[in-house]
Amino acid sequence: MGNNIQSYDINKEIVEIVSKVTRIDKHSILKENLIREELGIDSLMSIEIIANVEKQLNIAIDESKMSNINTVGDFIKFVELIMDSK
């Protein structure tokens, strides 16, 4: 797990990207929100989020590893693991 400052930044970046793609107010997006059922994120929206996160954080995300990610918090943890392994 990254340090607190890094975690905070990743959290903030990801929520802002999710907000931009879904057009949901970033203050309404919670870590426990279900990506598909609550935020209405479909497969193309998730690709847009992934691509923006990749570009913003300079990482590569394997789409095929995303099937077990259900919540915003799951996704943040997933990205943190990639950042830690860089």
Place this chain on the structure above:
Amino acid sequence: MNITERIFESLSGWSDHPAFIDLDPERGPTYVSAPQFSGRVRDAADILKKHGIRSGFIVALFLNNSIDFISIFLALMFIGAKPIPVNMAFRKIELDEIFANADPHAIIAERDHLIHVRAHLPGRIVLEREGGKLYLHDVGADAARREPAELGGDIASINYTYRGHGYPLGALVPHRQYLDGADVLEKAVMLERGERILAILPMQHIFTLIGCVFLPLLYGVTTVISYSRNPLRLFEAVTEHGIDYVLAVPELYELFLNLREAAGAVPRMKAFLSGGSVLPEEHYGRLMEEFGVELIHGYGLTEFTPVSRNIRGAIRPGTIGVISDCVECRIDSPDANGSGEIMIRTKNMARGYYRRPAETADAFHDGWFGTGDIGRIDNGHLIFEREKKGTRKMKGNMVDLEEVKKALVMYSSVCEAEVEYFNKNVIATVIINPSVNFNDDVLNIKRRMENIIAGYKIPKTINVY
């Protein structure tokens, strides 16, 4: 005329350029030459026959995009079997209908997909694909003894689609549809031998089959198979593999625009082929300007594709192009604006729907096929306006509103449901049975629906009363 034999003829005249480049991330790029690909199709045919699959057998295919998908699909048609390329997102409600309607003799599936088809495995020949190889899962002794389906030799495959009845219909697609479709598209795009097209969309869709399988194989074009739909990965593939053409749905091109700045430099391609849903007129100019390509948008259905398409060098934004040469088209009962149902007639369209005489009679009259779509013709260009039938196109996927309603009422607490399409989303209203102690919430209904119906059909909003 067997389409696979025509493809063998075409492959025998290829030069050294590959037939396919498969970008499987696990194995790295795999280059397959024309002779190698011919060999793969013939080997696949031998394996299928060895496992008891014969001419006239109906075979449900649950395979991801890959060279194997294509070689198995062609091998089945080569031996006279009738493949059903099934949408991998389909779940219980769609699969129950397809299996009840087509009663396939055999199933060929990715190993990790068998769980979704498990209710339909008993009694059938089952082959599973894992690590690029086919393994026998079940000999299906009962199926092997069954009579072949009584389908004419001109039928190549059974491709399921919707018309708003609440269940899928198996369009009987003739070999010549694939040939005509490729020919019509080639005349519009004017590809040259040795050029490369990027395949992104699922190959179960007839648009992908024609544009990324039959067109390239018949006209000497290399198909590069991407496993990713992330535009950043796709642009990398364009750079690394010298892509000339991309085939995608308008919504994916919209994503290209959204990520254009993030992508940095993108090599110049020749054209984007677009279809499967509506392309907003304002995107034409932006896409052509941002990517320096021609945008060839068209229109088609599982029953015949393409009905119309724009022609390279003579594109008219906001339209779905001019009617294909082999197609007659008229507008039924046009209103004052000239709008009405788009009717088509061509000798090589689907022969009807498998084991659905009433639905076939409803759609096909006197040699004409009623598309169920409303449009008009303006200066020789077809303009799509809206669906008349009870289906909606969402990001290239067809959603039958009646089927969504049926899936909702399968939930024990729901006694009534209404489904509508609003602002590009499926919206449902459900009434809960008052005699049931309803402790669930909307999230649970949505989660349960994931096992019942394709995920893209689950309503974005469900109002509970």
